[in-house]
Amino acid sequence: MYLYVFSGKASMLCTTLITDLDLMQLSHLLTPQAQQMESSLVRELLQYSQQPDILSLAGGLPDETLMPPLPDLAPVTSFAQYGPSEGEPALRQQISHIISERGLSVESSQVLVTNGSQQGLDLISRLVLNPGDVVLTEQPTYLAALQVFQLQGAVVKTVESDETGMNPEALKAAIEQYNPKAVYLIPNFQNPAGHCYSVARREAIAEIIDAHNILLVEDDPYRDLYYDDVVITPIASLLNAAPWVYMGSFSKVLWPGLRVGYVSASPSVMPFLVKIKQASDLHTNRLGQSLVSTFIAEGKLPAHLEVIRSSYKGKRDVMAAALERELGDCMTIHAPKGGMFFWLALPEDVSSKQILHDALEQKVLVLPGTPFFPTREAYTDGFLRLSFARLSHADIEKSITVLASVIRSHIG
Amino acid sequence: MYLYVFSGKASMLCTTLITDLDLMQLSHLLTPQAQQMESSLVRELLQYSQQPDILSLAGGLPDETLMPPLPDLAPVTSFAQYGPSEGEPALRQQISHIISERGLSVESSQVLVTNGSQQGLDLISRLVLNPGDVVLTEQPTYLAALQVFQLQGAVVKTVESDETGMNPEALKAAIEQYNPKAVYLIPNFQNPAGHCYSVARREAIAEIIDAHNILLVEDDPYRDLYYDDVVITPIASLLNAAPWVYMGSFSKVLWPGLRVGYVSASPSVMPFLVKIKQASDLHTNRLGQSLVSTFIAEGKLPAHLEVIRSSYKGKRDVMAAALERELGDCMTIHAPKGGMFFWLALPEDVSSKQILHDALEQKVLVLPGTPFFPTREAYTDGFLRLSFARLSHADIEKSITVLASVIRSHIG
Incomplete structure (x- = not known):
């Protein structure tokens, strides 16, 4: 074998x-x-x-x-020494602007820079999942998320999904049946199924998560890759009460080899995530962060x-x-x-x-x-x-x- | 609070x-x-x-x-796309040479590049430690290792140590008493106590670990910073039977902000470590790896x-x-x-x-x-x-x- x-x-x-x-x-x-x-x-x-x-x-x-050429490294000087676990302040600020423009209003203090959004998923899993804990996912879902959940010993339960997203009634039933810690969703152009949630689905799902006060884990790495008219408001922005984490990445649009992604979260979640990031690897590589930040600062991203x-x-x-x-x-x-x-x-x-x-x-x-x-x-x-x-x-x-x-x- | x-x-x-x-x-x-x-x-x-x-x-x-200036980036071209989870082949080869010169003979297939050796410690902890599992450490020991062990829910038991290292008799007694999964050691110029194991201690400890077939976790980030005559043979090289992992870092001697470290391990351990690395963050940033590799290839490290x-x-x-x-x-x-x-x-x-x-x-x-x-x-x-x-x-x-x-x- x-x-x-x-x-x-x-x-x-x-x-x-x-x-x-x-x-x-x-x-x-x-x-x-x-x-x-x-x-x-x-x-x-x-x-x-x-x-x-x-x-x-x-x-x-x-x-x-x-993939674009790297920005000039000359203005990038502060890469050498250990850096902050949360990420480079300039990049955190830029990411908070990007996320806020999507409709999810966050401060830079709510941004943690990660080694790609895969690490964000891992940090979040370690925050809430011990062996036997339940996490709900779409069916099918991103396979490397499944690996992370399995590494934590979590039990994955699936919720019926179609091309407009997860079925709200099925979600409600699964929450009541399994008492999960978190719901993991990829609302936009999901890997692998390509679905994109309708606005009605986003609203219905936010309402259910609020009512049950479980953690929303919203993974959004593909959102910049839209080719038709779509409304892709983050589900996290529709929550009133429940805690949430929202993950994004520069890997689909800039240089995946540099490993620069991010997690944003409701304020109460952030300090725990930062603590786990510190224990995991102290901080994300500063040179990659500075290069992404410089590219954005030069106004080249749009x-x-x-x-x-x-x-x-x-x-x-x-x-x-x-x-x-x-x-x-x-x-x-x-x-x-x-x-x-x-x-x-x-x-x-x-x-x-x-x-x-x-x-x-x-x-x-x-x-x-x-x-x-x-x-x-x-x-x-x-x-x-x-x-x-x-x-x-x-x-x-x-x-x-x-x-x-x-x-x-x-x-x- | x-x-x-x-x-x-x-x-x-x-x-x-x-x-x-x-x-x-x-x-x-x-x-x-x-x-x-x-x-x-x-x-x-x-x-x-x-x-x-x-x-x-x-x-x-x-x-x-x-910290030296960065090598010229011009020859570094393959940073942009996703890379191998194990690390860049050229760097893995260089690291295997470095480790082998220290007396621990390893192939490049036994090298995993990590985001600093802190991540190595984290990957290893996830490999063997579930809540309630016991890990033995020196007393005192590196505090961020303690954080990683605690994040896994492990129970840390300490073994009496002095300036020539962990006491072998105390180690044997602790293994028999606690049935640990692993022993975590920093044999050279430990953070914080500064101890350096004697050759006799290294040999005695290797013999005990072999006899009980538990995992040796040898952390060696400071070894290049020696100021007196010392014999600092890796304890892993003295093992005949037990599995081992050996961690090193470029953070103390090059650019910690780039987050490039490594784990080497006995062949049976490697595939499991790689799998956990993949789930954690896919791979280490390629630009940092390429810069370290280029610096070494230029012959500048000694x-x-x-x-x-x-x-x-x-x-x-x-x-x-x-x-x-x-x-x-x-x-x-x-x-x-x-x-x-x-x-x-x-x-x-x-x-x-x-x-x-x-x-x-x-x-x-x-x-x-x-x-x-x-x-x-x-x-x-x-x-x-x-x-x-x-x-x-x-x-x-x-x-x-x-x-x-x-x-x-x-x-x-």
């Missing part, structure tokens, strides 16, 4: 494997959670994804050709976001048209209003693993939807996640043509 | 406070560990440490005037280490002479053979908190030893930790003269 060491975007990049022997030698020492972190079929994909002749729809990486949106919108449209043309007669294609992914529900009785296998023989790599399902229900083998961010228009066309022929060959 | 949010070196830099109200509003959601993370009298020190007229012996920061050692050795000698001259008749002064700290055992019945208070009135800031003691025994109020790293020779003289007069005024 090999358990593949695997986490979302990093899935293409990690080659360290766990063997039975490793586990046997250490089982008396490791925590049960560390021993049981999820395996994944994505291990099989790794060896293919790096080959130059493979067209990959599987990854979650942004298009590096759109125009840069336009460039990215324009490029990704074009790719989304090409993929949507190709899918519709090739598969529209036998499948319903939902084009996402933002983000980086199509979420494809396969025709009945078609298995995503079979598609993966057969498409790979024709040099096209796709990602089965299974690892995004916290609970292993029967229908989870019927989805694919397709990323359009890194391929050219021509390669999108080519890969969808191949994929469609493979899917058709499996329709009974 | 205010609990000061506090962690070691960051203690001077963090201003986020927790109030009773925060705790009340959230107590139904937070884990017990998050609620109970240690408070500290160091809160009182914060407001003083940043004042320009204060001479501070209290901090744990290295001397920023010794000469730079000589510069730092020479500067710190001079400061240590000045502080040792001043302490001996001013206090040698009433106290035993142990000059550390490396590192950044003197650990001062005060005369009987003199309280470190009283000294803190009175010295501050004369504009000298010292750090009481109390937060470094995992268990609150009566004698823990009788120590001070004094850092010599950031003060000039003249200011060391001046501050020790003040401190000595304060201590003398308290001797019955």
Whole structure:
């Protein structure tokens, strides 16, 4: 048995494997959670994804050709010494402006800079989740969030969701049934399903969370990548009573390799988060923070976001048209209003693993939807996640043509 | 009540406070560990440490005037995209050479790059410690390690230690009594006590750990800062059977603000550590890794280490002479053979908190030893930790003269 060491975007990049022997030698020492972190079929994909002749729809990486050059380092001087755990004051101020412009009014004292929003998720999990505690999520949801929750030994319970978000009635019932600590939501252009919550859903969900006084964990890394008219008011801004955390990232729009993201939170939550951040790694690297801060201070972010949106919108449209043309007669294609992914529900009785296998023989790599399902229900083998961010228009066309022929060959 | 949010070196830099109200509003959601993370009298020190007229012996920061300029960024190109969770291949190779030269032979596959060695400590804690699990430490020990262990809900048990290290007989007895998961050691120039393990102690401790097959956690951030002849073979290199992790850092010798440290581990441990790193924050920032790697590749590290050692050795000698001259008749002064700290055992019945208070009135800031003691025994109020790293020779003289007069005024 090999358990593949695997986490979302990093899935293409990690080659360290766990063997039975490793586990046997250490089982008396490791925590049960560390021993049981999820395996994944994505291990099989790794060896293919790096080959130059493979067209990959599987990854979650942004298009590096759109990443801007680094600002001049000359004005950046204060990177060398240890820094504040909360983050660089100038960047915290800028982030508080950005979040406030989204409709969630926060002070810079409510901003904690993290090593990407993945760390924000981890800090929050450590704040509220001990072994056996329950967290509610959408179904499907971001797989690296599941890893974090599992590392804490938490129990993940899912709530029925569709393209306008989590079902409020189902949420209410789940809260009453499971007494959860937190609800984890990705309201905008979710990874993997691409959904975007309606305004009515946002309001209904905020009301339920307020009434039950549990923690809202709102993850919003894709919000700058919108391609259509949408209202994407943060759900946290609609709360009146319940505590909340709101996570964002520069990784989808600037330089993910610098690891600069952020958490904002209701004032009572902040000091606890900062304390856990300090214990985790003292503070986020100051050079990355200064470079992001300088880019923002130079006023370059808005125009840069336009460039990215324009490029990704074009790719989304090409993929949507190709899918519709090739598969529209036998499948319903939902084009996402933002983000980086199509979420494809396969025709009945078609298995995503079979598609993966057969498409790979024709040099096209796709990602089965299974690892995004916290609970292993029967229908989870019927989805694919397709990323359009890194391929050219021509390669999108080519890969969808191949994929469609493979899917058709499996329709009974 | 205010609990000061506090962690070691960051203690001077963090201003986020927790109030009773925060705790009340959230107590139904937070884990017990998050609620109970240690408070500290160091809160009182914060407001003083940043004042320009204060001479501070209290901090744990290295001397920023010794930090080299950044290498030219031009050859560094691959920072922008997401990177491997294990770290940059070139840096992992360099670190494996560095560790192997110390006597602990490792492959680059046994190196995980972390956000400073603080994160290494955190990852390891999450690997083995669940609430109630026992970890053994020196007494006193690094206070931010205590925070990490407490965040995991672990029980810290201490083992009698002196200037040549942890007592092997006491270690054996503690293992048999407490059935710990791990033993945490800082063998070289420990923070705070400055001890350096003898070769005999290293061998005896390795033998005991081997016999009981528990995890050795060896933390070695100060080893490049040696000022006398010492044999500092890693204890991990003396093990034959037990699993081990070995942590190091570039923060004491290059740019702590970039947050680049590392963990090496026995092969069976590595894949689990990598998995936890992925879940925590995907990977360490690539720009910091590339800058450290470039500095090493340019061959500049050995000469730079000589510069730092020479500067710190001079400061240590000045502080040792001043302490001996001013206090040698009433106290035993142990000059550390490396590192950044003197650990001062005060005369009987003199309280470190009283000294803190009175010295501050004369504009000298010292750090009481109390937060470094995992268990609150009566004698823990009788120590001070004094850092010599950031003060000039003249200011060391001046501050020790003040401190000595304060201590003398308290001797019955």
